[in-house]
Amino acid sequence: MCLGIPGQIVEMVDGDANLAKVDVAGVRRNVNIGLVADEGVGVGDFVLIHVGFAMAKIDEVEARLALEGLQRMGQAYADEMQAVRESGIS
Amino acid sequence: MRFVDEYRDPAAARGLLGRAAELSKGGEYKFMEVCGGHTHTIYRHGIEHVLPDEVELVHGPGCPVCVIPMGRIDDAIAIAERPGLIFTTFGDMMRVPGSRGNLLDAKARGADVRFVYSPLDALRLARENPRREVVFFAVGFETTAPSTALTLLRAKAENVTNFRVFSNHVTIVPPIKAILESPDLRLDGFIGPGHVSTVIGQRPYRFVPAVYHKPLVTAGFEPLDILQAIVMLLEQLVAGRCEVENQYTRCVREEGNPRALEVLAEVFELRPHFEWRGLGFISKSALKLRDTFADHDAELFYEVPGVRVADPKACQCGEVLKGVIKPWECKVFGTACTPETPIGTCMVSSEGACAAYYNFGRLHREAAKAVALHR
Ligand code: SF4
Numbered sequence: 001m002c003l004g005i006p007g008q009i010v011e012m013v014d015g016d017a018n019l020a021k022v023d024v025a026g027v028r029r030n031v032n033i034g035l036v037a038d039e040g041v042g043v044g045d046f047v048l049i050h051v052g053f054a055m056a057k058i059d060e061v062e063a064r065l066a067l068e069g070l071q072r073m074g075q076a077y078a079d080e081m082q083a084v085r086e087s088g089i090s
Numbered sequence: 091m092r093f094v095d096e097y098r099d100p101a102a103a104r105g106l107l108g109r110a111a112e113l114s115k116g117g118e119y120k121f122m123e124v125c126g127g128h129t130h131t132i133y134r135h136g137i138e139h140v141l142p143d144e145v146e147l148v149h150g151p152g153c154p155v156c157v158i159p160m161g162r163i164d165d166a167i168a169i170a171e172r173p174g175l176i177f178t179t180f181g182d183m184m185r186v187p188g189s190r191g192n193l194l195d196a197k198a199r200g201a202d203v204r205f206v207y208s209p210l211d212a213l214r215l216a217r218e219n220p221r222r223e224v225v226f227f228a229v230g231f232e233t234t235a236p237s238t239a240l241t242l243l244r245a246k247a248e249n250v251t252n253f254r255v256f257s258n259h260v261t262i263v264p265p266i267k268a269i270l271e272s273p274d275l276r277l278d279g280f281i282g283p284g285h286v287s288t289v290i291g292q293r294p295y296r297f298v299p300a301v302y303h304k305p306l307v308t309a310g311f312e313p314l315d316i317l318q319a320i321v322m323l324l325e326q327l328v329a330g331r332c333e334v335e336n337q338y339t340r341c342v343r344e345e346g347n348p349r350a351l352e353v354l355a356e357v358f359e360l361r362p363h364f365e366w367r368g369l370g371f372i373s374k375s376a377l378k379l380r381d382t383f384a385d386h387d388a389e390l391f392y393e394v395p396g397v398r399v400a401d402p403k404a405c406q407c408g409e410v411l412k413g414v415i416k417p418w419e420c421k422v423f424g425t426a427c428t429p430e431t432p433i434g435t436c437m438v439s440s441e442g443a444c445a446a447y448y449n450f451g452r453l454h455r456e457a458a459k460a461v462a463l464h465r
Pocket residue numbers: 404405406407408410417420421422423424427428432433434435436437438444
């Protein structure tokens with residue numbers, strides 16, 4: 001749960017509910033972007049996601065480093081991705 | 091230096107290690123990494139074996155799963171076992187032992203316990219099951235607390251009356267203070283948590299140098315980040331400086347995330363006391379829902395035992411969480427207590443010091459010994 005996982009915003013889903021679709025290592029799910037809205041995030045931007053919420057805007061290099069770091073974690077990464085896959089935020 | 095070759099940039103790692111050796115020569119330094127994510131990186135990459143002998147890392151209390159006391163798990167189970175109720179939680183919490191087993195055992199006895207990725211998934215379950223009560227077992231530091239807060243704001247706005255939160259959110263600064271006050275520990279500095287700091291920023295740590303005269307460097311989660319933070323700590327100490335510094339500027343800003351802090355303040359208030367596993371009661375260290383959210387507060391809504399349960403006798407999690415002993419020094423480590431059958435909480439989450447050491451550190455230690463024997 002403490003793992004932050006990087007994702008790229010691919011679509012704005014619902015402006016009122018602050019929902020955006022992100023691509024996390026090839027899996028596309030909705031997350032809430034309300035906490036980074038002030039930073040002016042849009043399609044194409046990378047964000048660090050914790051439990052379904054974008055917590056910080058990051059650049060592409062950091063996104064890649066963070067994902068590689070997580071992938072080296074093995075089981076913890078597999079569990080996190082499994083949880084992301086089962087998520088259905090709406 | 092076998093491990094260094096596996097790092098992303100071995101040359102940079104060697105450079106940092108050389109600098110650390112230079113700076114620490116003739117001294118003895120003990121640094122605590124507060125965050126469980128760092129503990130994981132340290133064991134995963136064998137960092138403690140490549141550091142100069144003069145530098146020792148001590149693992150801190152920054153794994154939110156590890157600090158939940160048994161009594162709160164019993165309370166969670168009491169709520170989960172109410173007929174018809176859907177009890178939701180993060181996967182990590184399922185195996186944390188209470189005095190009568192864990193949430194998985196409750197599920198096996200018939201309780202409807204489900205794991206969710208996000209509190210928003212729990213809210214969705216509440217919307218989809220309007221006739222059933224849905225409770226979210228909220229845990230975590232300031233990294234996850236804003237998520238719970240925003241979910242509650244949304245539940246209130248949409249008037250999802252069957253959604254409730256059992257809050258066990260904790261804050262990072264009070265345990266750091268408790269550790270600094272603890273008489274059995276001598277520390278020279280802190281590696282500050284990365285993701286918590288994206289929310290709270292750097293200001294809340296200023297008391298560490300100001301009052302306790304210890305440096306703190308916030309770090310990222312790559313092995314290189316941790317090595318760099320150690321060098322930054324050593325540089326401060328050697329130069330006689332003592333400040334809060336930020337190694338993780340890629341994610342952490344001085345002021346944190348103002349919007350996240352705003353929603354935290356809107357939804358939560360500090361509890362007078364909260365019990366931390368192994369650390370005891372720490373005042374103003376945890377978050378409860380404000381009165382305006384009373385309708386969504388599981389603690390007000392359901393009767394819970396609320397009993398303080400002492401940790402099992404064999405368990406030395408408290409000493410591990412305070413950095414007094416290393417995981418392998420606990421009497422039941424790896425024998426009675428393993429990730430499959432945890433006695434203590436530090437063995438449950440992959441970020442707990444005992445689990446991280448069990449999974450990775452052990453192997454590195456054996457490998458390091460073997461290397462040393464052949465030198
Ligand atoms: S080995 Fe188990 S009981 Fe001992 S400190 Fe670690 S988690 Fe606690």
